[in-house]
Amino acid sequence: MLDDSFKIKDLGQLNYFLGIEAFRSPNGLNLCQRKYTLDILQENGFLDAKPAKTSCTQGHKLTSTDGILLQKPEVFRRLVGKLLYLTNTRPDIVYAVQQLSQYVDKPRDTHLAAAHRVLRYLKGSPGKGLFYSSASQIKLQGFSDSDWANCTETRKSITGYCIYLGNSLISWKTKKQATVSKSSSEAEYRALASTVCEIQWLIYLLTDLNVQCSTPVALFCDNRSAVAIGENHVFHERTKHIDIDCHIVKQKVHQGVIKLMSIPSHKQIADGFTKPLPIAFFDTFHTKLGLQDLHAPAYGGVMK
Template identity: 75%
Template sequence: MTTIRTFLAVAVANNWAIEQLDINNAFLHGDLEEEVYMVLPPGFQNSKPNQVCKLMRSLYGLKQASRQWNAKLTKALQNMGFSQSSADPSLFTKQTCSSFMALLIYVDDILVAGTDSIQIQALKQLLDNAFKIKDFGNLNYFFGIEAFRTPKGINLCQRKYTLDILQEYGFLEAKPAPTPSVCGQKLNSSEGNLLEYPEDYRRLVGKLLYLTNTRPDITYSVQQLSQFVDKPRDSHLMAGHMVLRYLKGSPGKGIFYSSNNYLRLQGFSDSDWASCIESRKSLTGYCVYLGDSLISWKTKKQVTVSRSSSEAEYRALASTTCELQWLLYLLADLRVEIIKPVALFCDCSSAIAIGENHVFHERTKHIEIDCHVVRQKIQEGVLKLLSITSQNQTADGFTKALSKPLFDRFHAKLGLPKGSLEIKNNKG
């Protein structure tokens, strides 16, 4: 999804045409490399007993089907002059002297963007001749995400998906909550009673996880809920219901990518030290902007226990550094030139010192070597660590539950539209 968001942010900023298409019966186009036999379908078994079918082409349900289809499509695109991205194999690009075209694949759904609409139409014709496609025209609805483009930019939201969740769990008429989680609340695995039907909770968490693709404001809350899917309790379900009540107040909210955007990469990294009351592991939170467009964010528990807040912040910096380096590779494939060094903001001066100073041996000798990727990228001139106050730290909302005033500030920094859409009836 980060690749998709980056793809759209770059396309909108460069005023590229964005179109969508679908391959008919994609898995049936795959070529089998080994002999595969199938039991005769119902109706043929009685007429031809003790016989089986030898498959000449791929079928839906085969383990090999998705891989063989991907190989077939990749080969076809490469024969058309496209180059496959090393940063993300689902991205293909084609550069000519007069045009540039980028193509993003998700199984059988394809997004095409480029500088020349004639070249895009020619590509569609080639794909239709090879596989038979459905042409959906300009980007409108894909992967459950609604895209609305205007001359000012493109807005991405999951309003229909959100309304379906609210209807399924009976929250269409619920009272909206001002924030997705209670400030200072720490969920654990011992308080409350075990749920009789844990499948409902797991299904809810799965749906909310997909909703975070366009709703960064609920990322922290959903991350907390996802830790208890093995043995959920009623306290966890209540916390999930608060997220639903928050979504009830603004089901159509999403992210906006402006067409008037200077493509400058910058990141924000933060950590909440020993926030897990059971394991005492810290929480990493980061977000990355391409100009004014938020393209990447994450909330994740760190894999080891940090001995100090500085170490926790430094581990968060390492995770953000890896994300920034990968995005630089991805943007290079999209022919976007990023001015280096990339600014990475952190509100911990000691973590910045660890990244820039080799003298802190006694304090850092226990930290894993892979964390020192931060130092390496600073020395290579890839990024520059900059200090920022905690009040201005955008990533703060990805590491903890905030009060209403602080959450509103965090919400505004994400670039999400203001206001809310009350649901008056079941039709929304």
């Protein structure tokens, strides 16, 4: 139909587009940016670097004052820009890149060292990417989390969420909240509001594609106070300052769009989008993202 109206060219099965490599199999679709990652490593001289097990050091906080200003800040800016594009298929580096992107204005040597840590982590598995199973259920579920007062300079919190369609990760985000939260419950609730808006948008998108998604969508949160606020239709004095977010979450709960579910912190997948994790927890977080490396020697379907 398009060919009758426009001059188009059928490029055949999708294999490579804007740096993203696609590989189809009866089991599903794999998306990765292996060549793009290797080009970044080569450009920065990290092809022979020792791999790191995590994308950032646990407990290390970046600031705008520690370290020496870079004489060539464009090197850092270019690297962060490329890493931002890489997060399209590597959600495991989203938190680290979000932290780095805050310092592109006046980068320091400590920021560049943290960026190099991300490169060392990527060196361990440059071909890793997202896998979308062909047997996945048409069922949304979300995980919402926050790290209260994460920023040492502004004391703003970090919102992190991830949303799955069946077992496939389709949406994720790490972002500093716009305002300072007075409690961890408030920070968690603001993260819930952001996640609810994303879930509603995904439901609209699936509807436009004539795909019916079952509701309510399970939304998991590891803060019992935030869950209680979302399910309670009575506004308390302590929640007046977050009433807009309250209205959003409460409305969707009342309409049956979402169902708030409490989850233990050690099972919260979105935890890795809000803070640096120790190796053991990071490995668990990494596993649950559904990443797959077709180029790994141990994988049977190696791409050549």
